Amino acid sequence: MPTSPVEIPLPYSPEIEEAIASLKPILQGSYPISPRALSLLLLQGDEEALDQVREQEGQDAFERAQAVRTRLQDRLSEPVEWHIAQSRHQWGQALVEGALERNAPKKSRGLGEWLGMLCMNPITGFPILALVLYFGLYQFVGIFGAGTVVGLIEENLFGEIINPAVTAFVERVIPWQPIQQLLVGEYGVWTLGVTYAVALILPIVTFFFLVFAVLEDSGYLPRLAMLIDRAFKALGLNGRAVIPIVLGFGCDTMATVVTRVLETKRERILTTFLLSLTIPCSAQLGVVLALLSGHPKGLLIWTGVMIGVFLIAGWLAARVLPGAPAPFYMEIPPMRFPNISNVIVKTLARLQWYFLEVFPLFLIASLMVWIGQLTGLFDLALRALQPVTQWLALPSEAAVAFLFGFFRRDYGAAGLYQLDEQGLLSGNQLLVVAVVLTLFVPCVAQFLVTLKERGWRMALGMLVFTLAFALLVGVFLSWGLQALGIAV
Amino acid sequence: MGIKRWFQRKGKQQAEGIETATIVILGSPNVGKSVLFHKLTGRYVTVSNYPGTTVEITRGAMRYRGRSYKVIDSPGMYSFNPITDEERISRRLLLQQKPELALHVVDARNVDRMLPLTLQLIEAGLPVILVLNMIDELERDGLRLEINALRQRLNVPIVATACHNGRGIQELKEQIHAYLAR
Amino acid sequence: MVKVPPWLGEVAQTENARCKDMMSRILTSLATRETARIVDIQRDAEGHWRKLMALGIAPGRIITVIQRFPTFVVEVGHTHAAIDRQMAGLILVE
Known part of the structure; x- marks a missing residue:
């Protein structure tokens, strides 16, 4: 195997190298990258690079550079960008050639691989999704988090111990009634703001973020994205939008920020709209579960109405907003058992964000x-x-x-x-x-x-x-x- | 605080080597950049097993052998020719920061298809250390990567890591130190 | 004759004429578990081909279709990627 260092930078096709050479005298300014890299960007029509050159070299030099680019494109059968991308891809292959070898048969990833396939198969994937929603969202976040834990913290800790003490203290220290009202009144900063955020939202959101981090870390979400892509296309979105949508069940506010991962403006608008209209955040889920706790049929109808509205509103919005869904592509990482410390770190990081922003x-x-x-x-x-x-x-x-x-x-x-x-x-x-x-x-x-x-x-x-x-x-x-x- | 005391403190910080150089972590989505950032700086960022989580740029400091370096985690970037907003942000960051060192993190199993970016970074004249992350996954697949051969061909420092369990981090820190303390 | 998906438009028409000469076909015609060599990636106007290249889906590489429905899942090198029919339609194999 040859181990001599490769002459880097590697040479592109003669046409491209000639064009780089003829750009050399034009580029006199100082740039953050090498003239060679800058030339390549120019030849591919990169807008930021073009702007930089126009700014530093002036209109005349800029036009000469453009002429070099046009001349090159005329000589090539395919877009310049394609030629360059091809060369680089081949170099990547060549550099690894012989250095990456199999020394043992591929070990089966066992359970993880099998589970990963089940998640992607529509026949088993949708039942798995239903199980994830039922146990992860309904049982763990809804019933246990929003019910049991909130009950303990909100009613017992805050309702019976902390809030009466704070109220008594404020009423003794501040005699002025409107200020008392502001702090510990029915809708006071403490009684409403702090209690709500700490005793109610915090536990619910924590439980949700835990579930979300497990789903993320296991590699389930890209599989869900793949499974749901077709359905989302009807809503003008693609599979990528499952990430903000699923996150919306925890906190719609955070999910609205995360719409940034979507590629087009249209998708970001549609997702923001669906998040604000139909996706109940964990606090809302808590409220709904509590309201309808004695009416299982009501809960069923509520779920049906929400899914219906999600589909109809999404479908209509996609028709109103001009454009087409962006094509979907996503890497599918191996399915693996989540790393506990990773899950905890992620949950804490999200909670920190939540506290600072919300x-x-x-x-x-x-x-x-x-x-x-x-x-x-x-x-x-x-x-x-x-x-x-x-x-x-x-x-x-x-x-x-x-x-x-x-x-x-x-x-x-x-x-x-x-x-x-x-x-x-x-x-x-x-x-x-x-x-x-x-x-x-x-x-x-x-x-x-x-x-x-x-x-x-x-x-x-x-x-x-x-x-x-x-x-x-x-x-x-x-x-x-x-x-x-x-x-x- | 008096201005004199401020200068004294500044002087002391400089003596301790406060943030002498900037290191940018970059690479495709989903190769473990954020975990690496955490291992180097001790700062938590949201890390994920799906692309596109680091939407904003995260900064932290890495301390090693009495020196301190500024570390920046960038959003996922496949190539130097940006397609998405994330990539545009990453490239702008790279060009504006003019880092003393770029850590190009790749998934070791897919190093062949990630090398084009390494080549582009070298082409651009940026100082690069190639981080072959998830080396344990590669081994689990029954593969072996001759790092020495690759290092000789590319002529840049290469470190194999498995960030999530800390393997190779010490060596990487040592390499960073060796590179920047020259 | 390879069927041209309507969204590919003119690019595909010319590509199609070319791929007939080369005996190649569009990836979407492969069955599950079928393996083929990629001969070309069609350069669509929107530049989606660049995303495929970034995933390592490039001429000369061996591609295996893992799943076709509801979305294509392919294996190239050590990467598994989900791509929809539109993206898969850009890949020409033999």
């Missing part, structure tokens, strides 16, 4: 609620929402749930639990509320992130549409249940 927004939300109440703006808004509750055949108290849902979804729901306990809400009404609350306006944090990522026009447009659409679906559902005589 937590402050909850505090702002409580401040806004406080101002809204103090100035009477909320009463006005509630009055405006009254007719809406009538269309939905709901008691007028439900308006509070919708208004607060924007700031803190579970708070709105808390009022509903009370109504439910007093026997003022039927199963059907609970179902309608659950559907509207899920579709309804994203939370403040998600709205602000959408604003940042997509611009105010897009964010406001989505806000208005989501509001109208949520109510429309609610009204239809309410009528539909009545007309069909369904009681859940």
